[in-house]
Amino acid sequence: MKDRRLLASFVVLLALACVPAVLRDTFLLRVATEAIMWVGLAVAFDVLAGYTGYLNFGHGAFFGIGAYTTAILMVRAGWPFVPAAAAGGVVAAVAAVIAGLPTLRLRGAYFAIATWALSRGIQQLALMMPATGGPDGMRLPPFLHPQFFYYAMLGVVGATFLLLWFLLERAPFGLKLKAIREDEQGAKALGLNPTLLKIQAFVLSAVPTGVIGGVFAYWVTFIDPASTLGDLVSDQALVMVVFGGMGTLIGPVVGAILIFAFKTIFWAYLAEYEVLYVIILGAAIALSVVFLPNGVLGARLRRGAPRPLPVPVTPAAAGAGKLEA
Amino acid sequence: MELLPQALMDGVMLGAIYIIIAVAFSLVYGVMHVIDFAVGEWIMFGAFAGFYLNRATGMDPFLLLPAVFVVFAVLGYLLQPVIQRVLSGKKGNPLLMGLVFTFGLSLMFRGLAQTFFGFYSLSIPSRFSTGSFFFEKGSFFLTVSHVRLAGLVYAIAITVGLQYLLKHTDFGLGVRALAQHKDAAGLMGVNNRRTSAFVYAIYVGVSAMTGVLIGTILAVSAKMAPEYTIFTFFVVVLAGMGYLAGVPAAAFLLGIIQSLFLIYLDPGYTLLAVFGVLYLILLVSPTGLFRKGV
Amino acid sequence: MAEPILSVESVSKAFGGLMAVCDVSFQMRPGEIVGLIGPNGAGKTTLFNVISGYYAPTRGRILFHGKDVSGDPPYALAARGVGRTFQVVKPFAGLSVMENVVIAAFLRHPRRADAEAHAREVLELTGLADRADVPAASLTLAGRKRLEISKALALEPSFLLLDEVVAGLNPTEVDRTIELILALRERGMTILIVEHIMRVIMKISDRLVVLNFGEKIAEGAPAEVASNRAVIEAYLGEARA
Numbered sequence: 001m002k003d004r005r006l007l008a009s010f011v012v013l014l015a016l017a018c019v020p021a022v023l024r025d026t027f028l029l030r031v032a033t034e035a036i037m038w039v040g041l042a043v044a045f046d047v048l049a050g051y052t053g054y055l056n057f058g059h060g061a062f063f064g065i066g067a068y069t070t071a072i073l074m075v076r077a078g079w080p081f082v083p084a085a086a087a088g089g090v091v092a093a094v095a096a097v098i099a100g101l102p103t104l105r106l107r108g109a110y111f112a113i114a115t116w117a118l119s120r121g122i123q124q125l126a127l128m129m130p131a132t133g134g135p136d137g138m139r140l141p142p143f144l145h146p147q148f149f150y151y152a153m154l155g156v157v158g159a160t161f162l163l164l165w166f167l168l169e170r171a172p173f174g175l176k177l178k179a180i181r182e183d184e185q186g187a188k189a190l191g192l193n194p195t196l197l198k199i200q201a202f203v204l205s206a207v208p209t210g211v212i213g214g215v216f217a218y219w220v221t222f223i224d225p226a227s228t229l230g231d232l233v234s235d236q237a238l239v240m241v242v243f244g245g246m247g248t249l250i251g252p253v254v255g256a257i258l259i260f261a262f263k264t265i266f267w268a269y270l271a272e273y274e275v276l277y278v279i280i281l282g283a284a285i286a287l288s289v290v291f292l293p294n295g296v297l298g299a300r301l302r303r304g305a306p307r308p309l310p311v312p313v314t315p316a317a318a319g320a321g322k323l324e325a
Numbered sequence: 326m327e328l329l330p331q332a333l334m335d336g337v338m339l340g341a342i343y344i345i346i347a348v349a350f351s352l353v354y355g356v357m358h359v360i361d362f363a364v365g366e367w368i369m370f371g372a373f374a375g376f377y378l379n380r381a382t383g384m385d386p387f388l389l390l391p392a393v394f395v396v397f398a399v400l401g402y403l404l405q406p407v408i409q410r411v412l413s414g415k416k417g418n419p420l421l422m423g424l425v426f427t428f429g430l431s432l433m434f435r436g437l438a439q440t441f442f443g444f445y446s447l448s449i450p451s452r453f454s455t456g457s458f459f460f461e462k463g464s465f466f467l468t469v470s471h472v473r474l475a476g477l478v479y480a481i482a483i484t485v486g487l488q489y490l491l492k493h494t495d496f497g498l499g500v501r502a503l504a505q506h507k508d509a510a511g512l513m514g515v516n517n518r519r520t521s522a523f524v525y526a527i528y529v530g531v532s533a534m535t536g537v538l539i540g541t542i543l544a545v546s547a548k549m550a551p552e553y554t555i556f557t558f559f560v561v562v563l564a565g566m567g568y569l570a571g572v573p574a575a576a577f578l579l580g581i582i583q584s585l586f587l588i589y590l591d592p593g594y595t596l597l598a599v600f601g602v603l604y605l606i607l608l609v610s611p612t613g614l615f616r617k618g619v
Numbered sequence: 620m621a622e623p624i625l626s627v628e629s630v631s632k633a634f635g636g637l638m639a640v641c642d643v644s645f646q647m648r649p650g651e652i653v654g655l656i657g658p659n660g661a662g663k664t665t666l667f668n669v670i671s672g673y674y675a676p677t678r679g680r681i682l683f684h685g686k687d688v689s690g691d692p693p694y695a696l697a698a699r700g701v702g703r704t705f706q707v708v709k710p711f712a713g714l715s716v717m718e719n720v721v722i723a724a725f726l727r728h729p730r731r732a733d734a735e736a737h738a739r740e741v742l743e744l745t746g747l748a749d750r751a752d753v754p755a756a757s758l759t760l761a762g763r764k765r766l767e768i769s770k771a772l773a774l775e776p777s778f779l780l781l782d783e784v785v786a787g788l789n790p791t792e793v794d795r796t797i798e799l800i801l802a803l804r805e806r807g808m809t810i811l812i813v814e815h816i817m818r819v820i821m822k823i824s825d826r827l828v829v830l831n832f833g834e835k836i837a838e839g840a841p842a843e844v845a846s847n848r849a850v851i852e853a854y855l856g857e858a859r860a
Contacts, residue, residue, distance in 0.1 A: 053418050055425065102608035108421045109360045109566075112428075113558045114607055116362075120551065121600035128593065172725050172734070175714070179722045182711040189671060189705070190770060191697035191726035235432060242425060275439040282432025289426040290407065293414050 050247030058119025060233030066213025085214030092210025137224025245295025340580025355504030365554030371533025372540030401529025565613025702776030
């Protein structure tokens, strides 16, 4: 059954690869490229959020780090695009390790606060450092070739999706993550090191995001802290995944497409009401949590809700913690 | 160097204000186990409420504080059941979902604020705004502005009030019981829903009041919210989550950092310094300065 | 005694002002079954948690195969050959029985195919092989307890900590579990078991260690311990209170 879904994914990717041949309108091609970008960002976000239960409220920071790394390497060091974008992923990975080491061994609440604060700190830093061009941002060497960027984005996101699919659904790694998500304390007794696994998941979520940021930078040619390191990337990724369904890899794809569709339509017709967009985003998050706790897709893919234990016999079973007598 | 005592004193007075937000925030965390990402927004809305009420009625913001408290406490009381519903949900991690919910709320509020209040930075005028006490002794001088002093007095009053509420009333007993052991407290007759609702109401009311204070002493703007959310997190994490006794020290530290940067360095770096210290604390002693956090 | 497999040396564990375990010492030979008993709140589970690495001892040491493992995290102990079950049985929800065990099997069999093969063997031993692909959450309590044991066994431990593995089971299920435990001993497993059901623990233990209020009050063969005054008082005292 799993292989059927994988086959379906291949078919979809193949179909997507044919799009530029069919779609001549460069505007629509750009929209498609951006849609694919958001799918990638949402899926990368879900690696940590859905599979470990740790929400990175500063996911956009990896995107921005990747974008700026690529920009700086291309503009100030003359690197070609591909290595520069790859470096974006590497730097994002390093950032993930630095941010994750102290915070992932703590509970989710601390991690949420820390990542949120850190991502704002990085934006602050970019605004002040001369190397990043400060609030004026940076201009990359222009390269106007919509088809190239479509394929670049599709390549990165497609490869990411397949890699994550393999790691999270087929390889031992995914099962181990699910174990620590379900019962971290119990998992330790089975030989799993939760902090190490969480850091690995965090890095896995950071690298594609960084690379996507790098591609984005070269694609749009101009980046600045407000657009690239602002809240919007983090917030949108969060909505897409919460709305679509966490921990399923497909849920974020659905969520990304739906929210992106909404976003595009909104900006096409209601661009004057930009603050309204933020309000709607916030409302979408809040309402999804209340009314769609498993996301649009999550409820259907879950393998049946766990039934409650029969009447507890020992006092411990009646709600005490796992480690209590 | 002559400015150092000034900076320290300003810092302490500012810190006093942060204490009350942090205490209220910690109470909510202790009773409902939720981190309210919207704390900065409550502060901001309170500040704007103070600003517009002051403009409409001409009353001094310090006199408006009780009114602001009541209005926002009611809002908090009405909102709390929604949060409660999220927290008792059946999805895997209700606590985290509570966090996401308050995060969504904070986004909504920020957008609403930008819609209605624009991007300007305002200040609430008060009869205390212009005066100050001036101390001089040799080369050592201190300016104590009236408005900061009034703020300090109010902060002390509210802290004492909260302390009294917690330690000497039945309600406070219920709150402490609930924070320690939810099920046992329920068995003893503490009404979880109502107590939680009241705690949240008090927290929102107090945060809004503090917003008025901040708006009078410093400034109000639609962009101020995330900064104060971070400040609150900073104080609460440094104090140790759930450890109320650690709050004053952490709050004063924050106030002093903020004042030092205001006087000596670029205020823009304040946030970076706060992030830096926060990161270090999480690295070295996540249970807070006194290692008593949860 | 020949090199003891487990050596608990003057272990104390305090939580703030509360001394949950106080200066407890005992040793275990390879291949023996030791029962840890005592009234409720005596500190048995806390001691388990210290031995299995969830708590570091406030004082004292834990030696496993002669090596000091005090304060090592649970996953390090698992790698050394310590397996444990939990009182509050909570299988990994959303995963099948097989997947639950495979996760444990990964410790010694990093490749998925090997791990699955090994997991199947374990499930054969514990009698869950026919239910391998059902969601773990749909098992009855007895099934869940067996799953708990299966997961610990998949680690290929040399030492097993069993925490109330028969509580809540009906007599038939209890007997089957006893058979399983004795079969494990036949294969050379050393077992430390906490249990409240007296007939079980008396039947299978080679020795008993009795705790009360965190302290060891008796140690010896089941018959001796059963007639020990201090032990009787500890239990009667509890019943009276």
